[in-house]
Amino acid sequence: xxxxxxxxxxxxxxxxxxxxxxxxxxxxxxxxxxxxxxxxxxxxxxxxxxxxxxxxxxxxxxxxxxxxxxxxxxxxxxxxxxxxxxxxxxxxxxxxxxxxxxxxxxxxxxxxxxxxxxxxxxxxxxxxxxxxxxxxxxxxxxxxxxxxxxxxxxxxxxxxxxxxxxxxxxxxxxxxxxxxxxxxxxxxxxxxxxxxxxxxxxxxxxxxxxxxxxxxxxxxxxxxxxxxxxxxxxxxxxxxxxxxxxxxx
Numbered sequence: 001x002x003x004x005x006x007x008x009x010x011x012x013x014x015x016x017x018x019x020x021x022x023x024x025x026x027x028x029x030x031x032x033x034x035x036x037x038x039x040x041x042x043x044x045x046x047x048x049x050x051x052x053x054x055x056x057x058x059x060x061x062x063x064x065x066x067x068x069x070x071x072x073x074x075x076x077x078x079x080x081x082x083x084x085x086x087x088x089x090x091x092x093x094x095x096x097x098x099x100x101x102x103x104x105x106x107x108x109x110x111x112x113x114x115x116x117x118x119x120x121x122x123x124x125x126x127x128x129x130x131x132x133x134x135x136x137x138x139x140x141x142x143x144x145x146x147x148x149x150x151x152x153x154x155x156x157x158x159x160x161x162x163x164x165x166x167x168x169x170x171x172x173x174x175x176x177x178x179x180x181x182x183x184x185x186x187x188x189x190x191x192x193x194x195x196x197x198x199x200x201x202x203x204x205x206x207x208x209x210x211x212x213x214x215x216x217x218x219x220x221x222x223x224x225x226x227x228x229x230x231x232x233x234x235x236x237x238x239x240x241x242x243x244x245x246x247x248x249x
Contacts, residue, residue, distance in 0.1 A: 001027060001142060001164075001214075002040070003131050005100035012043035013129060013142050019055030025244060041099060042066030046145055047126040048073035049113050053083060060087035063135040065079045067095045070107070076116045094127070102132040106156045109147040111192035126192065130156055133181070138249020140164075147192040149202055160209050161249050167213025168193035170220045170229050196222065196233065204236040211238040 010029055010152040016022070023029045023040075031038045042065055045053055056077075059065060065090050067074070074091045078084050084091055094105045107124030128143035139160040143153075146166040157163050169175070172195045196213060203211045213233065216222065222229040222240060232239060 003101060003140070004028070005133055005135070008039060009041050009099045010039050011041055011098050011101070014045055014144070015043050015055030015059065016051055017054040020058050022243075030114075032159050036061060036063060038062050040065070042068065044094065044098075044103070045069035045073055045127055046117065046129065047109075047111075047113070048076040048081065049145075050081070050115070052144075053077060053081065056083045056089075057086050063088065064088070065089045066098075067091050068098070070094070070105070070124050070127050071137070072112075072119070072121045072123050075121050076113065076119065080116045080119065081113070094129075100133075100135070102134060104130045104132075104156075106130070106150070106152060107142065108150045108153070109145060109192050111145075111147060111190075128156065130160070131248055134236070136249055140247065140249055142214075144168075145192055146194045146199070148194055149199060154202075157209065162210045162212065162247050164212050164214045164241075165203070165238075166193050166215055167196055167197055167220065167222070168215050168217045169195045170222050171195050171197050174217075174221075177240050182219075191242040196220075196229075200233065200236050200238065207235070210235075212241050213238060214241070 002010045003013065004010045007028065017210060029039060040059065040062060043056065045067065065087060071093060094103060096103060105127040108128050109126035110123035112119055112125050126145050129140060131140045139158050141160045141163040144166050221227045222233055224230060230240065
């Protein structure tokens with residue numbers, strides 16, 4: 001996920017390990033025209049999980065690159081997982097504005113990454129982001145990690161044009177059920193992802209906002225377009241955007 005107010009300067013929201021492939025597949029994000037130039041100006045991180053931060057190392061040559069996020073996550077990225085030592089970056093709290101876009105964050109979880117499970121740093125460890133373009137009035141909410149439907153989240157998404165929600169698992173027993181036996185365990189809940197079966201009831205019949213699911217695990221049956229799970233999501237008025245989807249607000 002990347003956002004931009006002008007189509008020239010872009011800001012990532014998280015950086016997964018395959019960030020290089022994602023950048024090469026998106027013309028707007030490719031490096032150039034100079035050998036050290038990039039349209040990427042920084043990254044907002046929702047948390048410090050490996051899947052959301054290891055890609056930062058691939059951007060180590062980017063000049064004047066900012067990394068913003070919840071304090072606990074930034075502490076982990078400077079200590080337990082010191083990705084910050086590989087680049088000339090600044091680490092700081094979430095600012096009210098980046099590149100002409102207004103930014104606000106909502107704490108949604110205190111789940112720590114495994115590598116920082118012994119950390120004594122107070123949370124929040126995980127946040128959701130609300131991005132607003134003051135020039136168009138467009139509002140976008142990104143919440144790829146929701147342990148529950150947290151207090152204040154309804155107010156946080158109010159008036160949003162698009163909301164991308166945590167769609168990691170379709171059901172609470174997905175990884176331990178008969179379909180995917182041996183893939184996971186009953187500890188799935190501890191991973192910090194509310195199942196779609198629970199959030200879909202809150203999404204259903206809420207006009208004015210385009211709801212979508214992201215961050216789908218490879219065990220999620222909704223990945224198959226012809227599955228009943230996929231069709232149920234569509235019937236509720238939500239959708240499952242493909243890689244490369246462009247939202248204009």
